[in-house]
Amino acid sequence: MSDLWIEVDMDAIIHNYRQIMAGLSAGCRLMAVVKADAYGLGAAEVAGALQGEGCTAFAVTTISEALLLRNQGVDGTILVLGPSSPEYWQAAIQAHIELTVSQLDWIPTLNKLAETLGTKAGIQLKLETGMGRTGFTGDQLQELAAALREAPQLEITGVYTHFARGAQRDRAYTRAQNEKYLAYVQTLEQAGIRIPLKHVCNSAAYLDFPEYHYNMVRVGTLLIGHCPAPAFEGRLRLKDPWLVKARIVHLQKAAKGTFVGYQSIYKAKKDTTLAVVPVGYADGFGIEPRLVPQNIVDLAKIIVKNMGALMGIQLGREKLLCNGQPVRIAGKIGMQLTVLDVGSAPCSAGDEIVIPLRRTQANPRILRMYKKNGEIMRIRIINEGFLSPSEEQLSNKR
Numbered sequence: 001m002s003d004l005w006i007e008v009d010m011d012a013i014i015h016n017y018r019q020i021m022a023g024l025s026a027g028c029r030l031m032a033v034v035k036a037d038a039y040g041l042g043a044a045e046v047a048g049a050l051q052g053e054g055c056t057a058f059a060v061t062t063i064s065e066a067l068l069l070r071n072q073g074v075d076g077t078i079l080v081l082g083p084s085s086p087e088y089w090q091a092a093i094q095a096h097i098e099l100t101v102s103q104l105d106w107i108p109t110l111n112k113l114a115e116t117l118g119t120k121a122g123i124q125l126k127l128e129t130g131m132g133r134t135g136f137t138g139d140q141l142q143e144l145a146a147a148l149r150e151a152p153q154l155e156i157t158g159v160y161t162h163f164a165r166g167a168q169r170d171r172a173y174t175r176a177q178n179e180k181y182l183a184y185v186q187t188l189e190q191a192g193i194r195i196p197l198k199h200v201c202n203s204a205a206y207l208d209f210p211e212y213h214y215n216m217v218r219v220g221t222l223l224i225g226h227c228p229a230p231a232f233e234g235r236l237r238l239k240d241p242w243l244v245k246a247r248i249v250h251l252q253k254a255a256k257g258t259f260v261g262y263q264s265i266y267k268a269k270k271d272t273t274l275a276v277v278p279v280g281y282a283d284g285f286g287i288e289p290r291l292v293p294q295n296i297v298d299l300a301k302i303i304v305k306n307m308g309a310l311m312g313i314q315l316g317r318e319k320l321l322c323n324g325q326p327v328r329i330a331g332k333i334g335m336q337l338t339v340l341d342v343g344s345a346p347c348s349a350g351d352e353i354v355i356p357l358r359r360t361q362a363n364p365r366i367l368r369m370y371k372k373n374g375e376i377m378r379i380r381i382i383n384e385g386f387l388s389p390s391e392e393q394l395s396n397k398r
Helices: 010-022 035-039 043-052 063-071 086-094 106-117 138-149 171-190 203-208 296-310 391-395
Strands: 004-009 029-033 057-060 077-080 098-101 121-126 154-160 197-199 216-219 242-247 250-254 272-277 320-322 325-329 338-341 352-355 367-372 375-381 385-387
Touching: 004 010, 010 029, 010 043, 010 367, 029 043, 035 043, 043 057, 043 063, 057 063, 063 077, 063 086, 086 098, 086 106, 098 106, 098 154, 106 121, 106 138, 106 154, 138 171, 154 171, 171 203, 197 216, 203 216, 272 352
Parallel strands: 004 367, 029 057, 029 216, 057 077, 077 098, 098 121, 121 154, 154 197
Antiparallel strands: 004 242, 242 352, 250 272, 272 338, 320 325, 320 352, 325 338, 367 375, 375 385
16 A cells, blocks of 8 residues: 555553553543644544543644544543634634633633633633743733633633753752742632642653642653653653554665765665665655754764764664664665665565654654554555555555
8 A cells, every 4th residue: 555654553552551540649630642643643543542541631732633633533621732823712612622821811802702602611721930932920820810700701620831841850940840830829729710620740740750740740752652851761661652664665786886866975885785765854754853952962962973974974874674684774865765775684675664763753644554452453544534444455464
C-alpha cells in the first residue's frame, strides 16, 4: 500500500498509561495531553485507547483538535489549553469542550454567548506564575474575580498553571511557581470563586514533585514513551510505541570516488552499493528543532557540528537500520528521496529500513498502522480517511 509508513504500538501506549497511573497520588486524576495529534501518533487513536483504560480527561492546544476528538467518539473532559478565537467558541460550547480563559475581556463575551445558546460554558483559568506566555497575573486577580461573579453562565471547572523549568529540574524555580500559584488560588477563593480542580504538574513535575499532584496532573510526553529529559531516564519503565519504516525502492552499485546527491558533498570511499528510500525532508526526515544551547558544552557541540557540515562531514547524523545492521546516509537528504550507503550489508529492493523520524516532525500524510497484540487493528491514510485493514492488506505483514 505504501513504501513509507509508521507503526504505532497501542499496547506500548497502554503500558505507559498504567505505569503513570500507578505513580499518581491518592485522589489525583490524570489528564492525558494529546496535543499536536498526540505528538504525531494520532490523537483520536491514542485518546480512544486511553478512554478504554478508564481515562476521562484529555487536553489539546486548539479547538479544532478538541472537536476532532469529540467527533471521533471521545467522551469526558476535553480541555483546550491554548488561547482561542471567539468565532470558534460556539462550536466548542455546543460540543461541551472546556476552554482556557486567560484574558479578562473574554469573560463577558463568553458569558453572553453561553446565555444566547441557553447553556453554560465550561472554562478553566490559566494563571501566569513564571512561564511568561499566557495567564492572569497577581495584579489582575481581584478584577478577574469580579468579572467571574458577573458571569453566571460560565462554569469554572479548574485553575492551572504551567511549569517552565520542570524538564531542566530547576527545583527552586518550580517551587517558586507553585507557591505563587497557591497564593493566587487562595486569593480567588477568598474572593468567592469556587475551584473544583487544581493542577500544575506536567510530565517532569509529575515525576519530581508528587506533593504537587493535587486534583489532577497533565501528562503527555511520558504517555508516548519519552522522558522529559535524560535526567529522568529509568524513573518509569516506558515503552516506545513509534516505529517508522521505508522500503528500498532502488539499488545500484557505485565505484570508489562516486559523488552522491545534491552539492556532491558525499563521496564513496570504496566500491559500494547505494540504496534509495522514499523519505525526505518533506516527510520531516532530517528536520531538527532549533534548540537553544543550555550550557557551554551544548554550544560547542552545535559549533563543531556546523563546522563539520561546512566541510562536508555530517556529524551526529543517526544511522539507519537495514536487516538489523546500521547503514549510513549518503549526502544530503532530498525532499522525498534519501540515498543510503549500505556497503556490504545484505539487502535487496523491497527490504525494510528503520527510519529515525521525530514524532512531531513526521508529515501527517504518512500512512499510520495501529497495532495491538502484534496485529494491525487500524490503518489511517489522511487523504482517504480511516480504513479497516482488509484480509489482503493484513496478509502482507509488515
